[in-house]
Amino acid sequence: MGRTGIDHTKRRRAWLVTAGVCALAVVAGVTVATNTNVLGPRDLCDGWFSGEDAGKSLDGFGRVTGSTDNLGGCTVEQSGWLPGTTDAKIRLSATSVTPAHPFGRSEWKASGAQNILPGELPGAFDTDGNGWVALPSDCGPIGAAWAKGDRTVLSVVTERGDAAPAELARLTRSAALELAADHDCAPADSSARNASADLIQASAPAKSDPATVCGLDGFSLGAEAPAASPLREQTSGSRDDAWFCDLSLHQPATGLPRDDDREPFARLAVIRNPELLLSAKERHFDHAVCGGKETYFATDITDYVYSPDTPEEKAAATLVKASDVQNRFTAAARTALDCD
Structure with missing residues (x-):
């Protein structure tokens, strides 16, 4: 093969390599563009x-x-x-x-x-x-x-x-x-x-201590303190800002046939965040000055509409009247926060 033929072969191989590299670059570019945000909008x-x-x-x-x-x-x-x-x-x-x-x-x-x-x-x-x-x-x-x-x-x-x-x-x-x-x-x-945007995570639902519901000393909802109390709670937030507690009843603990859980029968909150005070005031929740901060005690109670359903379930729950939940919660929270 003459030199011209050799040069032509080399050029053809070089072209094929270049084309292959370009093809790979195109594929890589398409892959990056369609599967990552490297080339996406800022x-x-x-x-x-x-x-x-x-x-x-x-x-x-x-x-x-x-x-x-x-x-x-x-x-x-x-x-x-x-x-x-x-x-x-x-x-x-x-x-x-x-x-x-x-x-x-x-x-x-x-x-x-x-x-x-x-x-x-x-x-x-x-x-x-x-x-x-x-x-x-x-x-x-x-x-x-x-x-x-x-x-x-x-x-x-x-x-x-x-x-x-x-x-x-x-x-x-x-x-x-x-x-x-x-x-x-x-x-x-x-x-x-520049403030932190860290969330305060909710606790897992847990069995309540009937004498210290929601972790508030003196907050009791049980007429007694049965070993099989169905009362459960879930809390989130901070008492320095906005703190919440949901109360529900866990049916298997009653020993009754019903074995499903119900929605919370009470939602309780201590509101001290200035951006939420007007909202709490709009609902006319109880309020006080606690540790020098305006504080609202928010409650949303359903009178056990969903659970327990029957007189037998209510007896097994051994809970106080739903109408007493707000008063007991507010009294315990006032004491815990040293309110005026």
Whole structure:
């Protein structure tokens, strides 16, 4: 073979190598672009948060994108086709709420079963990836399409996949701060903007001590203290900020045929967070000054509507009348907090 033929073969091999490298680069680029957020948008939802921060709140990995709508909401999606990528979808929306939020009658949006976000932008998140963060009270109504009152919360709902509650709380709080800044009502104090967004996790449901219900000394709901008391509790939050306790009855402990658990018959709270005081005041809950801080004792009691159902169950429960729950709780909390 002459030199010309050899040169042609070398050039052909070089071209094939170059083409192969280019093809691999294209495939790699497509893979990165469609399965990771490396080449994705830096900011999502009109700058509410970064794509990186959104990805941290969603389990697994994949490309993260966001889209806004004319109702003031934003949908964030994570997707990809490589093994290990995870499809997930969350939606954030600004909603005007009634002055009583989160303490609506028989419809509390914060309780002992939820993880509580304390501080100047309080909130609550459940284990399913849903929650809310309140904007500063100076913000007024935002999201007029859903206007109900003069306050605004930024709600988040996980519509597909899984989300880590702690990371989701940080993401939602960050978005709430940006939304407040967009409407010139962000906290003036820089410490509020830099405050921790750590959630206070709810305890696991546990059997109550009938003489020290919810961990409050002197708070007793039992006419007696039976060994098989069905009373169970779940608590969350902090007594320095906002603290919650849910009470329910665990049927197997009664020794009666019914073996399913019921919804809480009472939701109790101590509210000292300044951003929640107006909401508690709207409901006319009992209040006092405790340790120099204005404090409300919030209660939502269903009179054992759901459980126990029969006179026999009520006898087995050996609980005081539901109407006494509020008085006993308030008295014990006042003593525990050294109220005036």
